[in-house]
Amino acid sequence: MLWNGQRVPFTLLGGYLGAGKTTVINHVARHADGRRIVVLVNDVAAVNVDAALIADHDGTTLSLTNGCVCCAISDDFAQTLELIRAMPEPPDHVLMELSGVGEPARVAPWASTAGFRLDGIVTVADADQIVELATREYVGDTIGEQLRAADLVLLTKTDLAADRGAAARSLIGGHTSASIIEVRDGLVAIDFVLGIDRRDVALPSSSLELGGYDTTVVDVGSPTLAELEQLLVELPPDVIRAKGLVHCSDEEVPVEAHVVGGRRTVRRRPDLDMARTTSRLVIIRANP
Amino acid sequence: MSESGVIYRARSVVTLDHAVPTAEAVAVRGGTILGVGSVDDMRATWGPLPVDDTFADAVLLPGFVEAHSHSLEGAIWAWEYAGYFPRLGPDGRTRQGCQTFDETIDLLRRLDAELDDPTESLVVWGFDPIYFPGERLAARHLDLVSATRPICVIHASLHLITVNTALMEREGFADGTDVEGVPVGGDGRPIGELQEPPAMSLARREMLMLWGAMSDPASLRRFADMARLVGCTTVTELGAARLHGDDDLALWTQAAGEDGFPVRLVPLLNPSRGHHGTPDEIARHTVAIRQASTAKARFGLVKMVLDGSIQGFTARLNPPGYLPHPDGTDRANGIWLVEPEQFSAWFDAFHRAHVTVHTHVNGDQAVDLLLDTVEAVTASHSWLDHRHTAQHTQLTTAAQYRRMARLGMNANIFSNHIFYWGDQHRAITVGPDRAARMDACATADREGVRYSVHSDASVTPLGSLHTMWCAVNRVTASGNVLGPEERISVDRALRAVTVDAAHQLRMDHEIGTIEVGKLADFVALADHPYDVDPITLKDIEVLGTVVGGEITGP
Numbered sequence A: 001m002l003w004n005g006q007r008v009p010f011t012l013l014g015g016y017l018g019a020g021k022t023t024v025i026n027h028v029a030r031h032a033d034g035r036r037i038v039v040l041v042n043d044v045a046a047v048n049v050d051a052a053l054i055a056d057h058d059g060t061t062l063s064l065t066n067g068c069v070c071c072a073i074s075d076d077f078a079q080t081l082e083l084i085r086a087m088p089e090p091p092d093h094v095l096m097e098l099s100g101v102g103e104p105a106r107v108a109p110w111a112s113t114a115g116f117r118l119d120g121i122v123t124v125a126d127a128d129q130i131v132e133l134a135t136r137e138y139v140g141d142t143i144g145e146q147l148r149a150a151d152l153v154l155l156t157k158t159d160l161a162a163d164r165g166a167a168a169r170s171l172i173g174g175h176t177s178a179s180i181i182e183v184r185d186g187l188v189a190i191d192f193v194l195g196i197d198r199r200d201v202a203l204p205s206s207s208l209e210l211g212g213y214d215t216t217v218v219d220v221g222s223p224t225l226a227e228l229e230q231l232l233v234e235l236p237p238d239v240i241r242a243k244g245l246v247h248c249s250d251e252e253v254p255v256e257a258h259v260v261g262g263r264r265t266v267r268r269r270p271d272l273d274m275a276r277t278t279s280r281l282v283i284i285r286a287n288p
Numbered sequence B: 001m002s003e004s005g006v007i008y009r010a011r012s013v014v015t016l017d018h019a020v021p022t023a024e025a026v027a028v029r030g031g032t033i034l035g036v037g038s039v040d041d042m043r044a045t046w047g048p049l050p051v052d053d054t055f056a057d058a059v060l061l062p063g064f065v066e067a068h069s070h071s072l073e074g075a076i077w078a079w080e081y082a083g084y085f086p087r088l089g090p091d092g093r094t095r096q097g098c099q100t101f102d103e104t105i106d107l108l109r110r111l112d113a114e115l116d117d118p119t120e121s122l123v124v125w126g127f128d129p130i131y132f133p134g135e136r137l138a139a140r141h142l143d144l145v146s147a148t149r150p151i152c153v154i155h156a157s158l159h160l161i162t163v164n165t166a167l168m169e170r171e172g173f174a175d176g177t178d179v180e181g182v183p184v185g186g187d188g189r190p191i192g193e194l195q196e197p198p199a200m201s202l203a204r205r206e207m208l209m210l211w212g213a214m215s216d217p218a219s220l221r222r223f224a225d226m227a228r229l230v231g232c233t234t235v236t237e238l239g240a241a242r243l244h245g246d247d248d249l250a251l252w253t254q255a256a257g258e259d260g261f262p263v264r265l266v267p268l269l270n271p272s273r274g275h276h277g278t279p280d281e282i283a284r285h286t287v288a289i290r291q292a293s294t295a296k297a298r299f300g301l302v303k304m305v306l307d308g309s310i311q312g313f314t315a316r317l318n319p320p321g322y323l324p325h326p327d328g329t330d331r332a333n334g335i336w337l338v339e340p341e342q343f344s345a346w347f348d349a350f351h352r353a354h355v356t357v358h359t360h361v362n363g364d365q366a367v368d369l370l371l372d373t374v375e376a377v378t379a380s381h382s383w384l385d386h387r388h389t390a391q392h393t394q395l396t397t398a399a400q401y402r403r404m405a406r407l408g409m410n411a412n413i414f415s416n417h418i419f420y421w422g423d424q425h426r427a428i429t430v431g432p433d434r435a436a437r438m439d440a441c442a443t444a445d446r447e448g449v450r451y452s453v454h455s456d457a458s459v460t461p462l463g464s465l466h467t468m469w470c471a472v473n474r475v476t477a478s479g480n481v482l483g484p485e486e487r488i489s490v491d492r493a494l495r496a497v498t499v500d501a502a503h504q505l506r507m508d509h510e511i512g513t514i515e516v517g518k519l520a521d522f523v524a525l526a527d528h529p530y531d532v533d534p535i536t537l538k539d540i541e542v543l544g545t546v547v548g549g550e551i552t553g554p
């Protein structure tokens, strides 16, 4: 069976042309911090990292010395994903850039196909542009769909907007209750985008420099599965992400919990052992 | 055919050349037309050329030109057909189809017995659940054929497959999966139906086989054989193939370069198919690959896609949009496949490089965006004979055709939709009023737009006579006439699938009519299309084709 049944977290990155998706991708590629991230992009040439970081470049694939691989999205999602499935070891995360008119909700089913699990939908919005875009001929409703599907919205270029992004926030709020994270100079805490999979709580310095959030470990005890689900729903609105394994009193195997903005996923993990795991949640809260 | 030439005598030669509409015979030499007229006149002019009477009882016309098709039509025949209706295969044999589940299972059992390797997948295609309303094909039916060999039945829509338990076990989801589009039965286990491409991708090996077939030269040969059998002498691949490197081009030139290859292939380049670089670089590449063109493989045109399909509710519509869901809730508008800015940047670069662009526009809002774009690029660079073509144009209004005419554009109208989905368009997608003016050939004529009509094979079967029949009769699958005011004459439809199709491929100086100096590409029919009852147009027998002066054959 593919990767012994392991499912790689898969994040969709949406947003219109000029919203700042490429800046986010460049930032993630530079700061993979040893995580093996596969980044699927429309144009590999737009991925801009230090030449010293490039291990290999063949026009459609860019391998970085830090373990990150950027691949051009080929003709077809199915074929693109098969390229990843052909890797002998599963990557730690897949981040896929949608086209400017890509509607995340329609693409999302791909993120749960063989070997993957949808981690979240992140939509990037330009504070200076989004209000006009949302009423623009031809694409206005597409912009609305991109916001509606979002689990997290990254709001960029607030410094360029006359009102520091107030109108943008109110427009976004009209489409979604997803958390809105302000991104300054295109820098975003990678943990917001990718979560905290495969790492311990200690955050590397590159993330700390960005500031703006804090991380806490919460001991949730042994709730029933239903209580756990309720607890996740009741998390405060400034919780951007949460992840952990929980030992539920009415389950024989650990239960994996994920929160990405408004998305909550709870999944039994029969492949994991109660005795070898601890019951806890790691929570990232925005702290602006 | 020899270098010295030959005269093909026919019951009648219908030239579509207004100067010499009909003739007794056509003389060919070196692959081109030497003369059109009586045998005596041509011999008096060109000497004692031999007369070939192969088509003496046939009506000879310009070979049909399919200006919107896909080579998937050939790729899919790597596997057997399991649809409801009888269907002609590339080997010239008609499959009778499976009208009951038992017949489907019998076909699968026979094919299973023919496979030696017990792990090899058994794939069939063309199954259409619409004709089996009582029961739903499921793994339990396919398990009767084999409990060990993976079986995959591709539905006619290409958006659904049904697989057996052995296949689900191989991929590890026989007990369940959280992938969207995998319905389960009463026991909570998948019933074997995989809906839409993400779920279909669970049949990993079979889907990879299908992609692999797309770049197999044997698929192009089958595509060409299918074309020959229905009288096409030129067929297109509208942008589904990659035309980037030398290997991509060689696939086409080598297949078409084989002795006696029965058709001319015109693959269009789609910039979103793995072409990275600036718009100007891609435009220069498109111009450059024209140098690789051969007699039967032609490069240098472009295809782009703006929206989706009407029956899939993904085409972009102007208000009031799609009819509501059956429960009364609104349906969202369709999707864009490319940003307007990116589309216009590509279009502008192609236009300035004098590359004709064909654009997939099913919905009327997509047509508006195309017209705005063409208006902008033609205002910034003058190229009067651009022949930019709107493809499908299913919901195009009279006002849009008027703009199209002023902008010097062509259309290629998806007439086959009237038969295959007309009833659904009337009842489910857009309603009777808009359905009546879908695929509006007569309106295009009234407003002065030159157009072709097409099959979009393999979306609907390749066959220019059938496509003409749809445009002339506008009869739906249930037998109703959809929008009688939009019907056109047989002569108009015939020009649409010959000279006007050639025009939008920039080949009308070479093909599309039977005229001295043009390529000797003909189709031989058993009956004269003008003489038969128009409702029987699709039933006229194709007796053969001539490509480059040579009679094609298996």
Ligand SMILES: [Zn+2]
Pocket: B068, B069, B070, B238, B456
């Ligand atoms: Zn097509």
